[in-house]
Amino acid sequence: MTHPRFPLGEYIRRNAGLPHDLAQSGMRGEIRSVRAPLRRPPLPDPEELARRIARRHGVVPERVFLTHGATEANTLVLLHLARRHAGRAGGRPRVRVRLPEYPPLLDTARFAGFRTISEVGEVELTLLSNPSNPEGMLLPSESVRALAERSRELLVDETFREFTSAPPLHDGGSAELWLTGTFTKAFGADDLRVGYAIAPEGQVESFRSVSWLLDGIPPPSISGALALDRHRPRILREVRERFVRNRRALVEVEPSAATIAAPVWFDRNVGTLGGDRLARAALRRGVLVCPGRFFGDPNGVRVCLTRSTFPADFAAYREVKAKLGLLR
Numbered sequence: 001m002t003h004p005r006f007p008l009g010e011y012i013r014r015n016a017g018l019p020h021d022l023a024q025s026g027m028r029g030e031i032r033s034v035r036a037p038l039r040r041p042p043l044p045d046p047e048e049l050a051r052r053i054a055r056r057h058g059v060v061p062e063r064v065f066l067t068h069g070a071t072e073a074n075t076l077v078l079l080h081l082a083r084r085h086a087g088r089a090g091g092r093p094r095v096r097v098r099l100p101e102y103p104p105l106l107d108t109a110r111f112a113g114f115r116t117i118s119e120v121g122e123v124e125l126t127l128l129s130n131p132s133n134p135e136g137m138l139l140p141s142e143s144v145r146a147l148a149e150r151s152r153e154l155l156v157d158e159t160f161r162e163f164t165s166a167p168p169l170h171d172g173g174s175a176e177l178w179l180t181g182t183f184t185k186a187f188g189a190d191d192l193r194v195g196y197a198i199a200p201e202g203q204v205e206s207f208r209s210v211s212w213l214l215d216g217i218p219p220p221s222i223s224g225a226l227a228l229d230r231h232r233p234r235i236l237r238e239v240r241e242r243f244v245r246n247r248r249a250l251v252e253v254e255p256s257a258a259t260i261a262a263p264v265w266f267d268r269n270v271g272t273l274g275g276d277r278l279a280r281a282a283l284r285r286g287v288l289v290c291p292g293r294f295f296g297d298p299n300g301v302r303v304c305l306t307r308s309t310f311p312a313d314f315a316a317y318r319e320v321k322a323k324l325g326l327l328r
């Protein structure tokens with residue numbers, strides 16, 4: 001059987017050292033303190049990287065699977081779990097997701113074979129991002145575990161956790177806990193493409209049978225992620241200070257946003273206009289917000305707080321809303 005190849009990984013492998021533009025998250029180019037470490041990265045050592053991630057999560061390194069970002073980590077976990085639970089409930093395995101939620105989580109779960117359940121009851125999987133995209137809310141561990149009380153497995157995408165000082169989730173209560181994370185967001189490393197999945201102890205071996213889909217992370221990506229990880233305290237200090245500054249600008253006019261823990265906010269004050277039309281009107285004036293429909297809730301838009309230009313960008317967004325009569 002031909003081994004699948006990951007085209008971005010291939011590109012990075014062949015063009016080591018080139019600055020490239022393979023990804024465009026709101027964090028790209030925003031963090032000053034990543035520049036020096038990336039100029040002189042250490043030798044690529046995937047075992048060291050896995051060991052460092054494992055130590056932070058309080059798990060053995062064998063439970064850490066390095067991936068080309070959180071997207072791939074989520075996909076592999078979902079494919080594995082769909083196979084593991086196929087036919088268990090006399091049909092397709094069931095997943096519970098609360099909306100709004102980051103759309104690829106739900107789309108990939110469906111693609112893998114899950115059917116979504118919104119009512120209470122038993123499910124094979126509970127799935128969420130925490131802090132959540134698009135709401136920026138960080139659920140405490142007890143609430144996450146409560147969500148998964150009648151679930152066999154729990155997958156928590158912690159892509160945004162490092163914008164906060166919250167520790168990683170340690171156990172899923174009665175559910176088997178899967179965690180995913182990435183260097184592409186809080187470290188602004190879109191173009192390195194390094195993420196990871198952490199498998200529960202009892203499923204490490206069976207998960208390996210899905211992780212053959214991994215084609216190996218390019219050595220320049222491993223070196224870069226190691227460089228960032230070694231300078232983690234300084235980088236995260238800069239990133240968190242930026243986020244807090246931007247949140248302050250938001251909270252001045254939207255006090256309810258004080259509780260967001262990650263640099264995204266879901267604006268529900270869209271009147272009868274709806275999220276789609278507000279997002280389109282904003283775009284016409286050069287302001288980019290994301291229609292809530294993408295996240296399963298058409299009655300809002302997602303606003304991103306990652307860039308240093310956020311206070312001015314947000315003022316421009318408020319002007320659009322004022323012109324549309326959406327400000328009281």
Ligand SMILES: Cc1ncc(COP(=O)(O)O)c(C=O)c1O
Nearest residue numbers: 069070071102129133159182184
């Ligand atoms: C919750 C969540 N998970 C995963 C991703 C994608 O992460 P990556 O670029 O590491 O694949 C994003 C990107 O915004 C996200 O918001």
